[in-house]
Amino acid sequence: MTFQQSSQAIRERTIYRPLVLLAPAITLGVIGDAAFDFSMALWLISFAGLMLLWGLLCFRRAENYASVTLLLAVAAFGGMLHHGHWNLYRSTELSRGLSADKQPVALQGVVVDYPRFLPAKPPTSAFEFELPNQWKVPFRIQQIRSGATWVAASGDTEIYVSGDQLDVRPGESILVFAQATCSEGALNPGEFDFANWARANRRRTFLRSGYPDCLQATGAPTKWSPWDPIREARHYVSGELAAAIPPGLDGLAETIFLGRRERLADETDEAFRQTGTVHLLALSGLHLGILALFAYGVLRFLPGPLWLPPFCLLLMTSAYVILVDARPPIVRASILVGAFCVAMIVYRRPTFWNSLAAAWILVICWNPTEIFQAGTQLSFVAVASLAWLAGFQAMTRQADPLQDLIEMTRPWPVKCWRHSVRWFGRMFVASLVVWLVTLPLVLFHFHAASPWTIVLSPILILPMGLALALTLLLLAASIAVPLATPWVAWLLSWPLWGMQETVAWTQQHAGLTIWSAGPPAWWVVGFYVVTATIGWLMITRRLPVRWSIAVVALWLTVGFGWGTAQAIQSSARDDLVCTFVSVGHGTCVLVELPEGRNLLYDCGRLGSPKRAGESLSAVLWSKGIQHLDAVIISHDDADHYNGLPEVLERFSVGAVYCSDLMEKIPSELVSTLLMDIRQREIPLRTLSAGRSLQAHPDVDLTILHPTRKGVLGRDNANSIVLLIEYQGRRILLPGDLESPGTEAVIVERPIDCDVVMAPHHGSRHSHAESFYQWCQPEWIVVSSGSRDILGPEDARLGEPVWLNTAASGRVEVRLSASGRPPKVASWRKAGVE
Structure with missing residues (x-):
C-alpha cells in the first residue's frame, strides 16, 4: 500500500464529532450572559458580525480561522438564547407588577391541564403543622380586573387551591379569586433562590386560593387542541396507577414512571435522600434506558424488515418524552436512544459523544438556564462517566481464548452464577465511579452525600427495572385485557414494596449521611x-x-x-461577628467568636421548621462552619427552637443551654426536643440571671434574665436575655421579652448597647419603648416575617436605625478588636458603618 492510499484509509476511518466542539461554545455564551448580563443588541451585533466574518473566511479558504469564528458565533448565539429566555417578557406579564407581598387579584384565564390532587401528608415530626388537602391547577392568565374593568394580562402559573373536591377541566375558561405573589429571592447567602428558579422556568407568578368556590367556570372548554391527546394520555396513566396500585405504593410508581412526586410519602422521599438513592426517584435517562431495553426486547420479535423494531422504538421513545413533559435528563437519554435507533435503521454506527453533545445543545435551546440546575448537571456527568468507564474497560480488556473455552465447558448453573457475579461486579464498579465523579457536584449543591448509594444502586436497579416493565404491561393490559389488570398490579406492587422497604430499613438501621459545607x-x-x-x-x-x-x-x-x-x-480571626439569619417569623442568631468558636441563639420559625434549619444551614455552610460550640434556647416558643432537630442532624454541637423553668416545666414539644438532645448525648445545661459563659478571654456573654424562679406571666416574659460584650461594644439578644419580664430587666442599671434585637419580633404589643430607652441602641434588628415592621417614619438624627430581616435579608454585625463602631451590613443592601 502506498503512502497516499494509507493516508486515504486513515481519513476514511476518522470519526468526526463536530457537536463536541459546538457544545462547549454555546455553553460559554450562556454562562457569559448569565454572569455579565450583556444587552440583546450586543449579542445580535456580535452574532451577525461573526457570521459575516465566517462567510468571508470560508470564501478565502482560511479554514482554521473560519472554524474559530464559527465557534465564537455559536457562543454569541448561546448568549442570545439565555438573554431572551431570562429577560424578555410580554408587556402584559402579570409578574412584572407583583412583589413578594400577597396581593388579592381577580383573574380570568384558561385551565391548561388536569388539576393535580395533593393529599394532605401527615407531619413527619412533632414540630410540623398538618396542612389541608390541596389541588394544583395549571393555569394560563388572560385578563386581570382593575377596578371595574378587565385589562389584558399574561403568564403561565399554577393555582394552589385548598379543598377536597374541585370541578374544572382542561381548556375551560374560569374566573379566579386568589392571593398573588411573585417568588421571593434568597434572603440568606447560600440559600436556594426560589425567584431565580421561577424565573428560569418562566413561572414567576404564584397563586393561592383558600376555597374551591374561588374558581368559577365562565365558559365551555375551548376547541380541540393538538395537546389534548397528550393531556388525556397523562391523565389516564396517572388514574390507572392510582386505581390499580395499593395506597402507599402508588406514589412511588407514579414518581418513577411519570416523574410526578406529589403523591410520594414524605418519609419515603426522605429515606431515598438520606441513603443517596434519590436519583432513582428523579426521572432520568436510567428510567428511559430500562424502558427502551424492555421495549426493544419485545419489539425484536415483530415480523417484518430489520428496520421495523428500531423505528417502533423511536416512536415509543418520542411518545414517552412528550408524556413526561420533556424533562432535560429524559431529553438527553432520548437523543442517545434515538441516535441508536436511527443508526440501526440506516445501518450506521452511532457516535456516543456526538450524540451526548447534541443532547446538551438541545437542552440549551429548549431552556438555556437548565445547565445551571443540579439535576441536569448530575445527569450528564453521570452518563459521561459511564461512557468513559465502558471505553476504558474495553481498551484494557484482553481476550483469552483458553479462558473462553473453559467457560464454555462449565455447567449452566455455574455459568449463570459466574455471569451474575460479574454483572454485579461491573455494576458495583460503575456505581463507585459515578459516585466518586459526581461527589463534588453533590456536595456543592446539596451539602450531603451517602456512601450507601454505591451498594444500593446496583441492588435497586433490578426491582426498579422490573417495576417499570410491569408498569408498561399494566397500562397495556388496562387497554387490551382489563380483566388482567388486578393480577399485573399485584405483581407490580412487589418490586415497588421491595424498593421502599430496602431503602427504609437502610435509613433506620444503618443510616450514613455525610453533611459537608462542600467545595467552592x-x-x-x-x-x-x-x-x-x-x-x-x-x-x-x-x-x-x-x-x-x-x-x-x-x-x-x-x-x-x-x-x-x-x-x-x-481560628485566627480576632473580630466578633453576629449574624441575624432571615427565617421569617422566628429567631435565629449566629455569633462567631474570636479564634473560631461559634454560638447559636435560637433556631426556629412560625410554619415549616425545615425552612429554619435549611436557612441556618445555608449560612453556616457559606461560612465553612461545621461545628457549633453552644446552642442557647431562649424560651418555650416553637418559633424559636423547632428548627433545631435539622441543625442537630447536620452539625455537631458542643452543648445546649436553656432556662431552669424550661427544663423543669417543659411543654410537650420541648420534652420531645430535650429527649432528642439527650439521645444524641449532647450535654444539656441551664442558665439563669447573673451567670456568664466562658468562651473567650475578651468576650463577655452574660445572662441578664430570667432568674431561677422566673417571673409571673407567659413563657415570653421568661426569655433568656443575652448580653454580648467585646472591646467595649455590646449586642443584646432579648428573645420574646415582654411584660412583666421587661420591667424585671429595666429595673437594673441601664446598659448602653450598640445593637439590639427587637423583642418579640418587633411586635407593637410588646411595649418595648421603655426597653429601648433603657439600653439606648444605635441599631435595632427585627427578626420577622413581615416587611411592615420598621422604625418611625419621622425618625430624627440620633435615633436608632431599624433593619428588618424580612426586607433586608440576613443582617451581619461585625465588632472589631480595636473597639471601633460596629459594621452592620444586610444581604440585600449595603449597611452603614
Missing part, C-alpha cells in the same frame, strides 16, 4: 476540567494511569489545602 465553585469547575482532560488522555493512551491518578490527587490536595487554610484563618 472554582474548585468544582477545576475538578471537572482536570477530570475531563485526564479521562481523554487516558482513553487515548496519551498519559499513563499512574500519572493520571497523580494529577487528580494533586487537585484533591489543593482542595483540602484550601479547606485547611480557611479553618486556620477562622
Whole structure:
C-alpha cells in the first residue's frame, strides 16, 4: 500500500464529532450572559458580525480561522438564547407588577391541564403543622380586573387551591379569586433562590386560593387542541396507577414512571435522600434506558424488515418524552436512544459523544438556564462517566481464548452464577465511579452525600427495572385485557414494596449521611476540567494511569489545602461577628467568636421548621462552619427552637443551654426536643440571671434574665436575655421579652448597647419603648416575617436605625478588636458603618 492510499484509509476511518466542539461554545455564551448580563443588541451585533466574518473566511479558504469564528458565533448565539429566555417578557406579564407581598387579584384565564390532587401528608415530626388537602391547577392568565374593568394580562402559573373536591377541566375558561405573589429571592447567602428558579422556568407568578368556590367556570372548554391527546394520555396513566396500585405504593410508581412526586410519602422521599438513592426517584435517562431495553426486547420479535423494531422504538421513545413533559435528563437519554435507533435503521454506527453533545445543545435551546440546575448537571456527568468507564474497560480488556473455552465447558448453573457475579461486579464498579465523579457536584449543591448509594444502586436497579416493565404491561393490559389488570398490579406492587422497604430499613438501621459545607465553585469547575482532560488522555493512551491518578490527587490536595487554610484563618480571626439569619417569623442568631468558636441563639420559625434549619444551614455552610460550640434556647416558643432537630442532624454541637423553668416545666414539644438532645448525648445545661459563659478571654456573654424562679406571666416574659460584650461594644439578644419580664430587666442599671434585637419580633404589643430607652441602641434588628415592621417614619438624627430581616435579608454585625463602631451590613443592601 502506498503512502497516499494509507493516508486515504486513515481519513476514511476518522470519526468526526463536530457537536463536541459546538457544545462547549454555546455553553460559554450562556454562562457569559448569565454572569455579565450583556444587552440583546450586543449579542445580535456580535452574532451577525461573526457570521459575516465566517462567510468571508470560508470564501478565502482560511479554514482554521473560519472554524474559530464559527465557534465564537455559536457562543454569541448561546448568549442570545439565555438573554431572551431570562429577560424578555410580554408587556402584559402579570409578574412584572407583583412583589413578594400577597396581593388579592381577580383573574380570568384558561385551565391548561388536569388539576393535580395533593393529599394532605401527615407531619413527619412533632414540630410540623398538618396542612389541608390541596389541588394544583395549571393555569394560563388572560385578563386581570382593575377596578371595574378587565385589562389584558399574561403568564403561565399554577393555582394552589385548598379543598377536597374541585370541578374544572382542561381548556375551560374560569374566573379566579386568589392571593398573588411573585417568588421571593434568597434572603440568606447560600440559600436556594426560589425567584431565580421561577424565573428560569418562566413561572414567576404564584397563586393561592383558600376555597374551591374561588374558581368559577365562565365558559365551555375551548376547541380541540393538538395537546389534548397528550393531556388525556397523562391523565389516564396517572388514574390507572392510582386505581390499580395499593395506597402507599402508588406514589412511588407514579414518581418513577411519570416523574410526578406529589403523591410520594414524605418519609419515603426522605429515606431515598438520606441513603443517596434519590436519583432513582428523579426521572432520568436510567428510567428511559430500562424502558427502551424492555421495549426493544419485545419489539425484536415483530415480523417484518430489520428496520421495523428500531423505528417502533423511536416512536415509543418520542411518545414517552412528550408524556413526561420533556424533562432535560429524559431529553438527553432520548437523543442517545434515538441516535441508536436511527443508526440501526440506516445501518450506521452511532457516535456516543456526538450524540451526548447534541443532547446538551438541545437542552440549551429548549431552556438555556437548565445547565445551571443540579439535576441536569448530575445527569450528564453521570452518563459521561459511564461512557468513559465502558471505553476504558474495553481498551484494557484482553481476550483469552483458553479462558473462553473453559467457560464454555462449565455447567449452566455455574455459568449463570459466574455471569451474575460479574454483572454485579461491573455494576458495583460503575456505581463507585459515578459516585466518586459526581461527589463534588453533590456536595456543592446539596451539602450531603451517602456512601450507601454505591451498594444500593446496583441492588435497586433490578426491582426498579422490573417495576417499570410491569408498569408498561399494566397500562397495556388496562387497554387490551382489563380483566388482567388486578393480577399485573399485584405483581407490580412487589418490586415497588421491595424498593421502599430496602431503602427504609437502610435509613433506620444503618443510616450514613455525610453533611459537608462542600467545595467552592472554582474548585468544582477545576475538578471537572482536570477530570475531563485526564479521562481523554487516558482513553487515548496519551498519559499513563499512574500519572493520571497523580494529577487528580494533586487537585484533591489543593482542595483540602484550601479547606485547611480557611479553618486556620477562622481560628485566627480576632473580630466578633453576629449574624441575624432571615427565617421569617422566628429567631435565629449566629455569633462567631474570636479564634473560631461559634454560638447559636435560637433556631426556629412560625410554619415549616425545615425552612429554619435549611436557612441556618445555608449560612453556616457559606461560612465553612461545621461545628457549633453552644446552642442557647431562649424560651418555650416553637418559633424559636423547632428548627433545631435539622441543625442537630447536620452539625455537631458542643452543648445546649436553656432556662431552669424550661427544663423543669417543659411543654410537650420541648420534652420531645430535650429527649432528642439527650439521645444524641449532647450535654444539656441551664442558665439563669447573673451567670456568664466562658468562651473567650475578651468576650463577655452574660445572662441578664430570667432568674431561677422566673417571673409571673407567659413563657415570653421568661426569655433568656443575652448580653454580648467585646472591646467595649455590646449586642443584646432579648428573645420574646415582654411584660412583666421587661420591667424585671429595666429595673437594673441601664446598659448602653450598640445593637439590639427587637423583642418579640418587633411586635407593637410588646411595649418595648421603655426597653429601648433603657439600653439606648444605635441599631435595632427585627427578626420577622413581615416587611411592615420598621422604625418611625419621622425618625430624627440620633435615633436608632431599624433593619428588618424580612426586607433586608440576613443582617451581619461585625465588632472589631480595636473597639471601633460596629459594621452592620444586610444581604440585600449595603449597611452603614
